[in-house]
Amino acid sequence: MIAFNARSAWTIYKREVARALRTAMQSILGPVLTTVLYFVVFGAAIGGRMETMDGVNYGAFIVPGLLLLTLLSESTSNGSFGIYMPRFTGAIYELLSAPVGTAETLVGFVGAAATKSLILAAIILGTATFFVDYTILHPFYTLGFILLVSASFSLFGFILGIWADSFEKLGIVPVLFIVPLTFLGGTFYSIDVLPEPWRSVAMANPVVYLVNGLRWCFYGSSDFPIATSLGMTLAFLAICVAFIAWIFKTGWRLRS
Template identity: 60%
Template sequence: MNWHAVRAIYRFEMARTFRTITQSIASPVLSTSLYFVVFGAAIGSRMGEVDGISYGAFIIPGLIMLSILNESLSNASFGIYMPKWAGTIYELLSAPVGWGEAVLGYVGAAASKSMMLGILILATARLFVPYEIAHPVWMVLFLMLTALSFSLFGFIIGLWANDFQKLQVIPLMIVTPLTFLGGAFYSIDMLPPVWQKIALFNPVVYLISGFRWSFYGVADVNVVVSFSAILVFLAACLTAVWWIFRTGWRLRN
């Protein structure tokens, strides 16, 4: 394992984040704070409890997941797409750097940025809504695995995209709608029976459900199923990245 290469890629990507800290950190935190103001404080104070939890507190895990998923995809896809666009990807491919080192550097930096953002949003939420974390260790584990798996997915998007518009297609057209329909602002038990069954085909439901369980001990889906779903998605993304580097798809042509 070439740890010098991993450290160089990781430090470069993290330095890029701190050079654009307003866009990378401040903007997502401010946007999520507006959700807390509108849905948590304004609307939530006029709504009843959901599963015995105040509405403002109930949506905290969903809002954190919404930010984590979007930022993980954006950071990882942009991080690997820029070397492709600039042509410097060939320097990486010709250097003594394996696919594992490249993934650790780029994906590790994207996941680190997403976790930093998640922790900042969690701290910001305390200013608007009181909440408790029933299972803090599981909360951190769900946060880490989600940030890592979707950073890997974003890495794949960055390898697949051949222009800047394609970088936004999957996050905006697929991931964001799935997140809003995945129980970020409601429990799927509130849906009609038919739609409850349809919602179970949405993979984001399992992420949000497991993450919410770590806060309040309540979930729409069994927590073991949620945890297994994240591991399966992570394994699928790792396999896809390995295949891309092995075949050179979208890298050498």
């Protein structure tokens, strides 16, 4: 059995976190400003004219959805960019020839991507207090769910960064798939208000279950049982880990 090399994982992690901090203005301030605009437009302007949704003030109702929108897009982008740059510059061959295993590589790259997403989540939640009055009914479940989602989509981003062979492909999945699916996944509404057949269509969107899982952590109510959201997230995490293990075993896109 090969022992886990914590020092190697820590070295990769520190390097990736330092890289993220060098671009803090773009990578942190940008998403925060975008989220502020959502709160101003939807929470204050539109929310002030709407009734409560699921017994929650509309401005507070959209907080979990907006938080998840940032988590999904940023975790994916951070995870993909972190592994793509070594491939782009050729530094990936140094990593592959070093005595660093798959576990250490994942902990380093994915841990750094998830850390950046968690920092953004904390900043966004702090910013939201200036615009809406929200509560977190289950703080420990909320933290655990945010960690799980961040890790899962950082792993997904890692796969995307290995698959992509250009900067255009690197950004196509977050822009064309993740963000639209999040907007259509109940970020600004409960799917119970949708008429058929749109409600059935919405239930086919996997992001719906993530949004509702986080909303349950905040307010104790959602359109689906929390076990459904948790199960789907864990299944997605397991699929990503299995696929990455296959990538490192076969060298797909890494040694070519």
